Amino acid sequence: MGETLAEKIWTEHIVSATAGEPDLLYIDLHLIHEVTSPQAFDGLRLANRKVRRPDLTIATEDHNVPTLNIDKPIADPVSKLQVDTLRKNCAEFGVRLHSLGDVEQGIVHVVGPQLGITQPGMTIVCGDSHTSTHGAFGALAFGIGTSEVEHVLATQTLPLVRPKTMAINVEGKLKPGVTSKDIILAVIAKIGTGGGQGYVLEYRGSAIRDLSMEARMTICNMSIEAGARAGLIAPDQITIDYVQGKPHAPTGTEWDAAVAYWKTLTTDADAKFDKEVDLNADELAPFVTWGTNPGQGLPLSAAVPNPADFANPEDRGAAERALEYMDLKPGTPLKSIKVDTVFLGSCTNGRIEDLRSAASIIKGKKIASSLRLLVVPGSARVRLQAESEGLDKVFLDAGAEWRSAGCSMCLGMNPDQLKPGERAASTSNRNFEGRQGKGGRTHLVSPLVAAATALKGTLASPADL
């Protein structure tokens, strides 16, 4: 019997396998940021160990960094200490670091692909659950904890139990105004936040093959929101074209060898997934979350659900709690919900295509006077590219704030936070209680819905303008 793509990559990276033990897997690339690494470097120091492969390791500053006045010292002393600690650790252990102000600085999952160090067939890890993003290239990429960060630094390997595989088949064609963000929100609503636990998801089907690389990254990014540590998409010509010419892409005969290998990275026709889920792209509409976990989502044309209608008591309880936190009443049309802040950015939707699509809706118009629109490019390069295309002017002329790169309001570790009771439409990935600031309320949306909402003042898609 044939193998799935995830199984192929897994098998190729086994350093040692012993019955009854986890497989020891080789890690091709280790991405690092300031929040989940200090204790790992400390562990190395205590044990007198070094970083085994600094040449397969790269660090950037993203979670804590301010997006305003980045030429000044970081004002929050605790954030500053964490960033300074990363700088000290990278210097001591010889790890490449892109600091605030560096042209390659940005969110770690935006930086990897744009440097071309994210390539098909690799194993990629980072102390961040959205590492699944890199699966869009046909890589096996997943988030790890700090103990595992230390393990990879010391050994360039990880002991892991082989996951099961799940196919997410998305056939058909997306309607205009429907994006890859809507696909993944619909997938999570369908299988639930625990549906992918123990699985690697492989996104397949004509609707997936039609997507650009950046749209594919949005889907794989949120695999973790369905409980799956990793999600991937088989590489094809779109992938190859995207990698070609990037700073760290292979060249010459190495390029040819790499492409020949990448073309073998598909799920065999006779391979069997442990589970399959089907979604019809023709039927999808712009999606929005109404609750406090990413599985609590509905088409934008729907109304806030009534908890009493949930058959499962767990779901009912969760819906009741969510509506209380979100201050929403059952039956309220989602499109009537007023928002205070629109956040465009994050490792989910902070890439150049995301900024372009939002700008295309906003161009020449003004945002609603009742709200603020925060635009935070995913990396310094994305910011520069956007500025070269005049997108910064589009946003600024509309009344938005144009910021420097970082994780920003996705998790509010820097000063970009919601105030208690504030409501946001956000292109990020988590609508958890307090995620974007204590007491803040989050509705997850695509960049197109974010842009339309910013103009209208209430949750809206471009078709509603």
Add this chain to the structure above:
Amino acid sequence: MEKFIKHSGSALPLRRSNVDTDQIIPAVYLKRITKSGFEDGLFAAWRNDPAFELNQPQYKKATILVAGPDFGTGSSREHAVWALQNYGFKVVLSSRFADIFRGNSQKMGLLTVILSQDEIEKIWQTVESKPDTQITVDLESKTVSYEDKTLSFVIDDYTRWRLMEGLDDIGLTFTKIDSVSKFEEKRVSFKPKTLPIK
């Protein structure tokens, strides 16, 4: 890592599903560069609420957290495990754990035990009516017992052995480091390197 063989203590019932790691410890508490002191951020958003279980005097001594399904979803932050341990929890019981949280807890010696939702419900009811109920979690026999009940749970033999011996993974991997070197010799040359900078 401290060895885990058997633990007895009272329990805290947490009747909520989908308690993500942002609820266990919000991002603003993640700025420390040590593994200690995170107990002040544990369930921070709910700590102001006097009705929240952690604030109720009858559960003050609890060392076993009895959680709803899908505990530990979301962010990979190991700080969630440290916060629970720093506060004094030794065991978490739930019907479903998120993968990364469970992996992190097993690296740190916080035992995560999967029971059925029916079993969790019965423990909740028992603990709510008798908060002093002593629960014993025995990794040797793979059982959770309280009152006259004994429940079995499943854990893979390798993880169980590691936890009972208090072994750290890095040390174990270093015993196989020659096979890592051999693997590296065979790696194809077109795989990217981060250095030198291009």
